[in-house]
Amino acid sequence: MEIRLQTPVKGSDVKKLKIGDEVLISGTLFTARDMAHKFLIEENFEKINHGIIYHCGPIVKKDNGRYKIISAGPTTSARMNIYMPELIKKYDIPLVIGKGGMDSLTQKALIKYNAVYLTAIGGTGALCSSSIVRVKNVYKPEFGDTEAIWELEVRNFPAIVAMDSHGNSIYDKVKANSKKKLADILGPI
């Protein structure tokens, strides 16, 4: 059974989320990749306060002066590891959506600031964009379409809780298990 979340997301709802929960998000997301993270750390951008960060560099088309998101799946979150703890703290970010997981410093920040990391299914650009209703705004367009911050209205955007605010991570479990399997196959190293 999916959990429906509406932005602004309440702290009490974030706390309830557990790894493996399937979530449908409605409301507003902000896309951010490498350049946007650096910008958000170095400058103040109040618009994003308490907003949801989506690690994504979409394909965008401009039709009759209006932006349309063509394909917009998640990008690899690990590239943003160095910025994430500070960003979660600075802007009080409740949810971060991406793919592939994040490092232990981010996990600590999720616990400390009551936030959750969710994964969208990597590669599903067509599926993810089908739940984007419209582009509300674009910031830092000079970064280019891929790296700009797109403020998106979404309806039932699908994601899975992969790292929760209680210190649990799907990736840690999978990694520990695969490490054991690797040792079984290779013999003691």
Place this chain on the structure above:
Amino acid sequence: MNLKNSIFELYKDASLELPIDIVDALKEAEKNEDGMAKRAIASIIKNIGLAKTNKVPICQDTGMPIFYVEDDGKFSRKEIVNAIDGATKLATEKIPLRANAVDTLTGIGVGNKPVIHFEDSDKFRIKLLLKGGGSENVTQVYSLPNPELKAERTLEGASKCVLDAVYKAQGKGCPPYILGVAIGGNIEETLLHAKKQLLRKIDDENENKVLNEFEKDLFEKTNALGIGPLGLGGKTTVLAVKAAALYRHPATYFVGVSFGCWSSRKGELKWK
């Protein structure tokens, strides 16, 4: 139809639709999985259908376009390069593709700049691979012997490298993966041929008996790691392993491991 338009069509086929052998392998994987892994693959299959129906790119990362031209001399190389460049501009605007060529010094995206490899052949053929950045980032190259892995200069040593590469990649490159492996070669050849293996069909049997066994053995072992679709845990980490062996210098023994994401988009243009 002229060459440029044919290459534009090749771009469309590759970016909007996955090869049927990969789709079939994913459907098979869905049957074998349960829980979160099954639902992840169900989303993948739904996405493939949506991309086809709505004529939008399967993944927003439309990749680095890599062309492998088998050149029989029918066209001059200049004609071929011009046709590819023209088709790339058209595809970037019309499909559209994401502007994936970034000026490393300014950080600005400048459209797409395809990579083109030529080889002489008696038949003219162009193969296109749209290689995403997530799977490219988990590429590994090893120089054997490797003391940490206790990997000697043997096929067993090479096999340990591949397992290590998949372990290190976890879910970052969008599994289930297609693995391209090259053993031996000069280092630039090692990576070229590792990646070129990704062009092979999933059920393509290696004609070399030793490599055929190497591929099958690694297919079992990499899947036993349990990394699963998108690294969420499961039985399907790898859809296929494809390997090649190259001549090497007596002092070197390289193992290159190239990763294709589940959305390994590729196509082939046969000129009539």
